[in-house]
Amino acid sequence: MLKISNVSKSYGDHLAVNDLSLEAKPGSVIGLLGPNGAGKTTTISMITGLIKPDSGSIDIFNSGSPEETQSRQNIGVAPQSLALYEPLSAYDNLSFFGKIYGLRGSALDTAIDDALALADLADRKDEPVNNFSGGMKRRLNLAIAMINKPKLLLLDEPTVGVDPQSRNALLDSVVALRDQGHTIIYTTHYMEEAQKVCDSVFIMDRGKILAAGTIGELVHKYGGEYAIHIQRQEAVEIIESSNPLVTLNELNIDPDSAFIQVRPPDLEQVFFNLTGKQLRD
Amino acid sequence: MNIQSMLLISIKDIRLLFSDKAAVFFTLFFPLIMATFFGTVFSGGGGSAGISLAIADKDNSTLSQAYIESLSESSALNVQRLDEATAKEQVRKGKITAVLIIPEGFEKSKQSLFDNDVPTIELGIDPSRKASASMLKGLLMAQAAEDMQKQFTDTSLMIDEVNKGLESIEVEQFDDPELQTMLSSVKTWMEKSQQQANVQEDEISAVDDSNAESGDVEENSFSGFTPLTIEDKEIQRNKTGPQNAYAISFPQGMVWGIIGAITTYSLALISEVNSGTLGRLSSAPISRMTILGGKALACFMTIVFVCLVLVMVAMLFFKVSIYSWPILLTSILSCAFGFSGMMMLLSVLGKTEKAASGISWAILMLLAMTGGGMIPLIFMPKWMASIGELSPIKWAVVSFEGSFWRQYSFVDLMPTTGLLLTLGVVCFLIGSYIFNRREIN
Numbered sequence: 177m178l179k180i181s182n183v184s185k186s187y188g189d190h191l192a193v194n195d196l197s198l199e200a201k202p203g204s205v206i207g208l209l210g211p212n213g214a215g216k217t218t219t220i221s222m223i224t225g226l227i228k229p230d231s232g233s234i235d236i237f238n239s240g241s242p243e244e245t246q247s248r249q250n251i252g253v254a255p256q257s258l259a260l261y262e263p264l265s266a267y268d269n270l271s272f273f274g275k276i277y278g279l280r281g282s283a284l285d286t287a288i289d290d291a292l293a294l295a296d297l298a299d300r301k302d303e304p305v306n307n308f309s310g311g312m313k314r315r316l317n318l319a320i321a322m323i324n325k326p327k328l329l330l331l332d333e334p335t336v337g338v339d340p341q342s343r344n345a346l347l348d349s350v351v352a353l354r355d356q357g358h359t360i361i362y363t364t365h366y367m368e369e370a371q372k373v374c375d376s377v378f379i380m381d382r383g384k385i386l387a388a389g390t391i392g393e394l395v396h397k398y399g400g401e402y403a404i405h406i407q408r409q410e411a412v413e414i415i416e417s418s419n420p421l422v423t424l425n426e427l428n429i430d431p432d433s434a435f436i437q438v439r440p441p442d443l444e445q446v447f448f449n450l451t452g453k454q455l456r457d
Numbered sequence: 458m459n460i461q462s463m464l465l466i467s468i469k470d471i472r473l474l475f476s477d478k479a480a481v482f483f484t485l486f487f488p489l490i491m492a493t494f495f496g497t498v499f500s501g502g503g504g505s506a507g508i509s510l511a512i513a514d515k516d517n518s519t520l521s522q523a524y525i526e527s528l529s530e531s532s533a534l535n536v537q538r539l540d541e542a543t544a545k546e547q548v549r550k551g552k553i554t555a556v557l558i559i560p561e562g563f564e565k566s567k568q569s570l571f572d573n574d575v576p577t578i579e580l581g582i583d584p585s586r587k588a589s590a591s592m593l594k595g596l597l598m599a600q601a602a603e604d605m606q607k608q609f610t611d612t613s614l615m616i617d618e619v620n621k622g623l624e625s626i627e628v629e630q631f632d633d634p635e636l637q638t639m640l641s642s643v644k645t646w647m648e649k650s651q652q653q654a655n656v657q658e659d660e661i662s663a664v665d666d667s668n669a670e671s672g673d674v675e676e677n678s679f680s681g682f683t684p685l686t687i688e689d690k691e692i693q694r695n696k697t698g699p700q701n702a703y704a705i706s707f708p709q710g711m712v713w714g715i716i717g718a719i720t721t722y723s724l725a726l727i728s729e730v731n732s733g734t735l736g737r738l739s740s741a742p743i744s745r746m747t748i749l750g751g752k753a754l755a756c757f758m759t760i761v762f763v764c765l766v767l768v769m770v771a772m773l774f775f776k777v778s779i780y781s782w783p784i785l786l787t788s789i790l791s792c793a794f795g796f797s798g799m800m801m802l803l804s805v806l807g808k809t810e811k812a813a814s815g816i817s818w819a820i821l822m823l824l825a826m827t828g829g830g831m832i833p834l835i836f837m838p839k840w841m842a843s844i845g846e847l848s849p850i851k852w853a854v855v856s857f858e859g860s861f862w863r864q865y866s867f868v869d870l871m872p873t874t875g876l877l878l879t880l881g882v883v884c885f886l887i888g889s890y891i892f893n894r895r896e897i898n
Contacts, residue, residue, distance in 0.1 A: 224740035227896045248742040259733035261469065263476035275465050276741045304476075320737070 177202050177359050178223070178328055183232030185218055185383075192218040194383040196232070200361060202327070205354050207374030208363040209443075211451055215383040216363040217256060220332045223361065224253050236328060249277065252326030254318045256333045256363075260305050266292065266316050267301040270323055277324035287323050294349055295319035311342025318346060322353070329353060329360045335369060347373055367444040377443070381451045391443055398449050399441025407435040458750050462743045466751025471759060474721055484717035485763055489770060492710025495833075496703035496775060508589055508596075509535045509553045511544035518564035520604075525559075527600055534596060548581055548692045554589050555582035556692065557597070576601075581690040594687055601685035699862040703775035705833045707767055708857035711789075712830045712850055714763035715796050716821050720814070722756040722797075723804035727813050736897045749889050752804075753797040760793035764857075777861065784870055785860035791877040792853045798881030799849065801888030805895070821850075829854040852876050 178200040185193040193215040200206045208216045221227040223234060225242030236247040261269055270288045279287055292298040295315035305313060318334055331350065335343045350373045354360055364370055370377055371391055378388045387394055401416040404423060417423035420438045429436065474480050512528070514521050529536040539547065544556035558579040566576035580597070582590045699705050729735035738748050768785065771777035779785050803820065807813030825831055827841060828850025834842065845851040852873040859865030859873075 221736075221896075224736075226736055226739055242740075245742040248740060251740060253737060253740045255733040255736055257731075257733035259737040261473060261734060263473055264469075268472075272465065272469050273737070273741070276462055276738065276743060278742070 177237060178361070179235045180219075180223070181233050181235075183219075183222060183229040183234060185215075185222060185227060185229050191383050193222070193229070196380075196383070196385055198378055198385070198388070200328075200359050202359050203354060203357045204375045205350065205360040205362055205373050207370040207377040208361060208380060209365065209367070209370055209377055209447060210363075210380035211365060213382070214380040214451075216380060217332055218383075219380075220253070220330050220361065220363060223328075223330060224248075224251060249324070250327040252321035252324055252329045254321035254329075254331045254334050256336065258313045258317050260313060260316060260320070262305040265302050265304055266295075266297050266308070266319075269305060269316065269320060270301075273320050274323045279324065287325065290325075291319035291323050294322055294352075296345065309342075311338040311345075314338045314342060314346060315349075318349060327359060329358050331360060331362045333363055333365070335364070335366065343369075367442070367447055371443050379447060379450050386450045387446070394446045395441050395443060398446040399443075400445055400449060402441065403439040403445075405435075405437040405439065407437075408433065459743050459747045462747050463751040463754055466738070466748060467755035467758060470722065470725060470752060470755035473725065474755070474759060477721075480717075480721045484714060484721055484759065485766065487717060488710040488713035488763065488767060491713050492703070492706045492767060492771070493775075494706075495709060496701070496706035498702075508533065508555070508593060509537070510593065511537050511539045511547055511553045511556045513539060513541035513544050513556060513558045515541070516559050516561050516563035520564040520567050521559045524563075524601070524604055527604055528557075528597070531596060531600065533592075545581055545692055548583065551583075555580060555593055557581075558690075575684070575686050577686040577688060579688045579690050581692040584691045590689075597687060598685055604684075699858075700778060701776060703771055704777045704861045705858070707771040707775070707777060708854050708861055709830055709833065711764045711767050711792075711857055712825065712828075712853050714767060715760050715792060715853065716825060716830070716850075718756055718759045718763060719796050719800040719803060720817050720821065722752060722759070723800045723817050724810050724814055726752055726804040727807065727810050730897060731810070739897055745893055746889065749801060749885075749892060753801055753885060756797040756800045757793045760796060761789055764789045764792070779860055780862060780864050781860050784865050784867070785857070787867070787870060787874060788853075788856035788860050791874040792856060795849060795877030795879075795881040795884075796853070798883070798885035798888070800884075801892070802884040803888075805888050805891040824848045824850045827851070834858070849877065849880055852880075 178198075180196060180198050183193060183196045184191070196215070196219060198206065208219060210216050218227060222229050223236070223242055225248060234241055236242055236244075237250055240247060242248060242251065261272070264272070267288065270291050271284065274284045274287050289298070292301050295312075295318065297312060297316060297319070300308070300312070305316065308316065314334060314337070318331065321329060321331070334350075335346050338346065347369060350360060350362065354373070354375075360373075362370070362374060374391065376388065376390050377394060379386045379394070387398055389397070401418045402420040404415040404417055404420050406413045406415065406427075406429065415423060415427075424436070424438075474484065510528070512525050514525060525536070525538065528534055537544075537553065539556075541556070541558055544553065544558075547553040548556050558581065560577060560579065563576050563578070578597070580590070580593060582593070584590075726735070729738075735748070739745060768779065772779065803817045804813065806816045825848075827845040828848030829837060829845060830850045832841070834845070834851065834854060837845065855863070856865075856870060856873045856877070859870055863869075
């Protein structure tokens with residue numbers, strides 16, 4: 177389906193992507209996680225053919241590089257920015273991009289209807305996008321990426337700046353699309369999103385893949401121990417343990433005098449363990 | 458290149474332009490306002506400067522100078538002194554209403570008035586300007602009469618002079634009865650003339666008033682007195698000049714429409730880069746050349762549309778007639794092609810909208826200033842006109858004027874058309890080359 181082999185890309189002295197390799201199988205959601213400047217968007221841009229890698233190769237559907245027209249016909253992209261013609265209506269945006277992908281007549285009408293249903297915008301389809309809320313625009317951004325029913329869908333931080341309801345709806349849409357057989361590359365730095373929708377995850381930093389695998393594998397391998405939070409009045413004590421039950425028994429804490437919370441290792445812990453907690457530009 | 462996709466992109470871009478009120482204003486209404494405003498200003502709607510009259514003084518005498526000076530003082534005339542050939546040429550070109558030629562011997566004729574040797578002047582004017590001709594003759598005749606009154610009908614002065622002569626004869630005891638008889642006769646005649654002059658003064662002022670109103674004055678119609686003979690000389694005006702000021706201002710307006718269109722589209726391309734829509738388009742199964750071609754086509758169609766709207770307005774509301782539609786259409790198409798290519802180049806000169814806007818306006822203002830976009834070409838100083846030869850704006854203005862009033866043939870149009878087409882191709886190729894080398898995220 178999608179195979180990236182030893183791809184590198186530099187901007188001057190800055191190595192944006194360093195010897196990246198990954199493979200995505202049909203009907204799966206691949207998460208690309210990383211802090212700002214990790215190289216996620218550059219990777220997406222190389223997969224879509226907007227940026228040429230300095231070295232390495234990208235093969236889509238065994239039909240060659242993303243520069244091939246046939247390869248692009250099967251790719252849908254929802255860029256990080258809202259790539260919409262805001263003075264035009266939702267319908268006109270969908271119609272325009274549908275036609276660009278060669279859809280005409282009833283095929284176009286069906287695709288527009290499906291996309292509007294996916295974005296839950298059917299009743300607002302004739303309004304200029306200018307009038308839409310941030311969440312509606314995000315949903316339309318995703319809907320346009322789906323207009324050509326692509327086999328490979330690239331979603332670059334698709335939930336940035338949306339409210340919890342719209343985020344939830346977007347994540348549900350992603351899961352539904354995966355269930356329909358679409359392959360999805362999903363970049364984000366919201367760990368809970370990745371945990372909800374991704375089948376496997378690649379954690380990147382400074383252009384390099386630091387770890388890859390299913391979420392369970394990564395948590396097991398890099399998640400560390402359970403975190404036991406013990407709160408007594410204002411003071412909070414955090415104790416790490418591989419076996420929290422044993423630890424709690426040993427501590428013999430009076431449950432009436434403290435609030436105890438046991439947190440299992442999660443993807444966020446994996447992320448911090450791999451990329452550190454240092455602030456990024 | 459995918460033509461269907463190119464058309465889709467261009468139609469989308471045109472829709473986007475027409476959904477932007479500011480862009481519509483600067484592309485369509487601003488040029489219309491400019492054309493109408495300058496057309497009205499150059500029409501002299503704010504108050505006439507008088508009939509333009511060139512005077513060629515071949516006599517170059519004191520009296521001819523005095524006559525010219527007295528004409529210059531008239532608020533109804535705008536007098537220029539030129540040599541005969543230049544003056545006639547200006548009349549042919551329609552830049553000056555008439556030429557007045559004061560022949561040699563004018564002063565001599567004026568001084569020998571009592572010998573019936575009436576001074577003669579030539580008035581050269583286009584025969585179609587009958588109203589102006591009549592008015593001018595009236596003004597010239599009235600002015601001549603006024604001068605003669607001052608110079609020859611000042612009988613008090615002349616009687617004084619005769620009296621002085623008679624007194625000197627008496628004082629010197631000069632015994633010449635014939636001279637005394639002659640001077641006495643002159644004195645008697647002067648006294649009679651003075652009485653006549655009072656009557657004539659009233660008549661002259663009446664003629665002056667009626668001339669100013671109707672301009673319908675026949676030569677030598679000055680009752681009882683002939684101050685001047687005006688010989689008519691027909692000077693056929695060349696019909697290649699502009700029909701009116703709007704025939705000059707609307708080509709300029711069309712150029713402003715072009716400037717508005719290319720500025721809008723060059724900024725729109727950068728705006729698409731920044732908003733991500735260009736990235737989205739670039740990841741679709743179409744080539745970058747198709748995208749750029751679509752944008753250039755949108756610019757092309759907008760320019761053609763704006764130009765045609767301005768032409769229609771000029772024709773319908775400002776009585777501008779088109780000399781040749783094929784020439785006009787060729788001009789519009791070649792301008793649209795040339796400037797669409799230029800738009801591509803301007804769009805890659807800045808990376809942000811602000812930078813591109815600044816660069817585009819700076820370049821276009823410079824080209825407009827030197828190319829006749831601000832000052833009409835026919836009023837432009839020679840040095841500026843020479844610099845303007847390099848300005849595509851001038852090529853456009855000249856092309857449009859060629860079809861409005863310069864009576865261009867296709868051969869005449871070829872140089873500017875060739876330059877505009879070359880400009881379009883070269884700028885598009887350079888712009889596309891730079892654009893294709895840029896990476897879009």
